[in-house]
Amino acid sequence: MSLIELRDIRKIYQLEEVEVQALRGVSLDLDVGEFVALMGPSGSGKSTMMNTLGCLDRPTSGSYLLDGEEVVTMSRDQRARLRNRKIGFVFQNFNLLARTSALENVELPLMYGAGMSSRRRRDKAASLLEKVGLGDRMGHHPGQLSGGQQQRVAIARSLVNDPAILMADEPTGNLDSRTSREIMDLFQELNAESSITIILVTHDLEVGRAARRAIVLRDGEIVVDSSEFSHAVRALHSSIGEETAP
Amino acid sequence: MGLPVTLRIALRALAKNKMRASLTVLGVVIGIAAVTTMVSVGQSASRLVQDQFESFGTNVIVIFPGSQRGNGVNRGRSSPTLTAKDSDAIERECQAVLAASPMVFAGGQLIHGNLNWSPKEMVGVGPTYLSVRNWPIRRGSFFTSSDVNNAAKVCVIGQTVVDKLFQTRDPLGKSIRINNIPFRIIGILQKKGANLVGEDQDDLVLAPFTTIRKRMRGSLFNNVDIIMASARSANLSREAEYQITSLLFERHQILPGDDPDFEVQDTREIAQTLGVITGTLTTMLSAIAGISLLVGGVGIMNIMLVSVTERTREIGIRMAVGARGRDILLQFLVEAVLLSVLGGIVGLTLGTLASIGITTAINEWTSGTKWPVVISIPAAIVAILFASAVGVFFGFYPARRASRLDPIEALRYE
Numbered sequence: 001m002s003l004i005e006l007r008d009i010r011k012i013y014q015l016e017e018v019e020v021q022a023l024r025g026v027s028l029d030l031d032v033g034e035f036v037a038l039m040g041p042s043g044s045g046k047s048t049m050m051n052t053l054g055c056l057d058r059p060t061s062g063s064y065l066l067d068g069e070e071v072v073t074m075s076r077d078q079r080a081r082l083r084n085r086k087i088g089f090v091f092q093n094f095n096l097l098a099r100t101s102a103l104e105n106v107e108l109p110l111m112y113g114a115g116m117s118s119r120r121r122r123d124k125a126a127s128l129l130e131k132v133g134l135g136d137r138m139g140h141h142p143g144q145l146s147g148g149q150q151q152r153v154a155i156a157r158s159l160v161n162d163p164a165i166l167m168a169d170e171p172t173g174n175l176d177s178r179t180s181r182e183i184m185d186l187f188q189e190l191n192a193e194s195s196i197t198i199i200l201v202t203h204d205l206e207v208g209r210a211a212r213r214a215i216v217l218r219d220g221e222i223v224v225d226s227s228e229f230s231h232a233v234r235a236l237h238s239s240i241g242e243e244t245a246p
Numbered sequence: 247m248g249l250p251v252t253l254r255i256a257l258r259a260l261a262k263n264k265m266r267a268s269l270t271v272l273g274v275v276i277g278i279a280a281v282t283t284m285v286s287v288g289q290s291a292s293r294l295v296q297d298q299f300e301s302f303g304t305n306v307i308v309i310f311p312g313s314q315r316g317n318g319v320n321r322g323r324s325s326p327t328l329t330a331k332d333s334d335a336i337e338r339e340c341q342a343v344l345a346a347s348p349m350v351f352a353g354g355q356l357i358h359g360n361l362n363w364s365p366k367e368m369v370g371v372g373p374t375y376l377s378v379r380n381w382p383i384r385r386g387s388f389f390t391s392s393d394v395n396n397a398a399k400v401c402v403i404g405q406t407v408v409d410k411l412f413q414t415r416d417p418l419g420k421s422i423r424i425n426n427i428p429f430r431i432i433g434i435l436q437k438k439g440a441n442l443v444g445e446d447q448d449d450l451v452l453a454p455f456t457t458i459r460k461r462m463r464g465s466l467f468n469n470v471d472i473i474m475a476s477a478r479s480a481n482l483s484r485e486a487e488y489q490i491t492s493l494l495f496e497r498h499q500i501l502p503g504d505d506p507d508f509e510v511q512d513t514r515e516i517a518q519t520l521g522v523i524t525g526t527l528t529t530m531l532s533a534i535a536g537i538s539l540l541v542g543g544v545g546i547m548n549i550m551l552v553s554v555t556e557r558t559r560e561i562g563i564r565m566a567v568g569a570r571g572r573d574i575l576l577q578f579l580v581e582a583v584l585l586s587v588l589g590g591i592v593g594l595t596l597g598t599l600a601s602i603g604i605t606t607a608i609n610e611w612t613s614g615t616k617w618p619v620v621i622s623i624p625a626a627i628v629a630i631l632f633a634s635a636v637g638v639f640f641g642f643y644p645a646r647r648a649s650r651l652d653p654i655e656a657l658r659y660e
Contacts, residue, residue, distance in 0.1 A: 084568020109567040
């Protein structure tokens with residue numbers, strides 16, 4: 001059994017009178033320990049796919065089994081629990097709580113989880129900050145940290161609940177190229193050593209190259225699903241070509 | 247998420263915006279302070295009323311001569327229908343009555359040496375008057391029945407009269423002239439202070455009612471102005487009233503169905519009426535103050551709504567990492583309640599200080615009044631509970647709005 005099983009997932013947004021099909025029957029299997037890059041031009045359904053996989057949103061139809069649990073029929077609160085236990089998020093704009101220390105930001109998911117003593121929470125958060133190389137910045141607020149450091153705090157936060165899946169949405173979008181590489185190295189390291197499944201949403205080919213499997217979406221459908229990155233590159237170029245063609 | 251953690255988060259959120267938090271709670275502070283002050287001053291007013299009635303004499307019953315009406319003919323307003331014999335009979339025959347005394351009022355000038363004074367009250371009373379009023383004599387003695395029978399020219403004076411005519415000298419045994427009739431002072435009354443309306447009760451002269459009636463009024467009749475009686479205890483005052491009424495019905499030969507030629511009034515009734523009046527006033531003022539509390543609640547709601555909008559991203563982050571709707575609801579609700587409870591505590595403190603200040607000021611400016619400071623613990627608890635209820639009530643809507651945000655949109659919110 002795969003960690004993630006998507007079967008004929010459809011998402012339809014009702015925008016006033018117009019129906020927009022963001023996902024048109026996506027089926028996908030992901031196993032434990034995979035490192036997947038989810039790519040595609042804007043409007044391809046990337047974000048919807050990511051929100052669906054992250055259990056933030058519910059598809060209109062289809063079936064999504066996460067670790068054997070059906071997500072599609074879950075209530076808001078059930079999905080919140082599931083996110084808390086199984087999924088860690090890393091965002092483009094870091095999404096850390098302002099004026100709150102790095103340590104407390106990392107602790108946050110534990111606050112909403114099963115009862116853990118404040119001491120254990122603290123220790124756990126501290127050890128993760130050490131792991132991402134911020135052992136000496138625990139008391140700093142996001143405003144006192146550089147972009148790369150903030151993203152490391154966010155990564156520590158996403159790992160604190162020992163999730164099965166790490167969802168990274170354009171994690172390097174706000175970082176310079178050197179810091180981007182460092183962050184991607186960190187992802188690869190995590191994937192290698194702790195067999196965490198990483199789903200990386202990006203439009204940046206260089207960033208996507210870090211993944212071992214590339215999935216390209218276009219118009220709400222998967223057009224490429226390959227471990228050969230060059231296939232994805234070709235598909236993306238052709239779509240860009242179509243878009244820019246006169 | 248546990249309540250202690252939620253509480254800490256709420257405290258921290260408020261601490262991040264101290265200025266706004268304090269302005270937000272200002273409404274609640276003013277509301278609670280106003281209610282506390284009103285209730286406290288109101289309670290001290292009714293306490294004052296009670297104290298005054300107790301100092302007037304416990305369980306005093308006053309019998310007025312009434313309009314005598316027979317066969318449908320009104321025979322005049324204050325007809326002289328009460329006599330000293332009625333008073334004696336009341337004291338003798340009504341079991342529930344401790345003492346009764348006739349009273350005859352007069353007025354005039356007191357002269358001693360080269361000093362003049364016109365006392366507020368000059369009253370002719372019976373020998374048991376001080377028992378009726380529960381008023382001890384400080385020095386000397388009170389006049390006796392034989393003084394009354396002989397219409398003796400003796401008097402007992404209050405402290406104010408002592409101060410005005412004798413200053414530091416001893417008035418006992420001295421002679422003063424009342425409207426040019428010489429009286430001997432045989433006793434000095436214990437100081438009683440001001441009464442309910444701030445009148446000095448010690449500015450009086452008491453003399454046998456016979457003396458006042460005959461020598462000062464020159465009256466040939468044997469009626470008295472009123473009779474004052476006191477019940478043996480508070481519980482017996484109604485019984486005493488009943489006994490007096492039936493005795494006088496009998497003595498005045500009033501047929502059943504006819505209106506009596508007298509009127510019996512229990513001061514406890516007046517006290518109760520006054521109590522109702524002050525109570526109503528207090529309730530009304532508190533209600534007005536309560537409106538400001540309501541306005542304060544709306545203020546909290548307003549700011550909480552702003553806060554929810556401002557912190558949309560934060561809510562999105564919390565939801566993404568696993569906060570459920572009720573976690574968010576609780577967080578904002580606790581914040582609102584915390585705000586209002588803090589406001590309540592501050593308001594309570596200010597209100598208590600204000601009521602102490604007001605009573606002190608009244609006591610300072612109106613000489614003789616002794617407004618007691620009443621600080622009621624139950625009222626304080628009610629105030630705090632009410633403040634937290636305001637927080638729950640006005641915090642619920644913003645909190646629910648926060649809890650229902652869509653995490654995806656909340657995360658995208660700029």
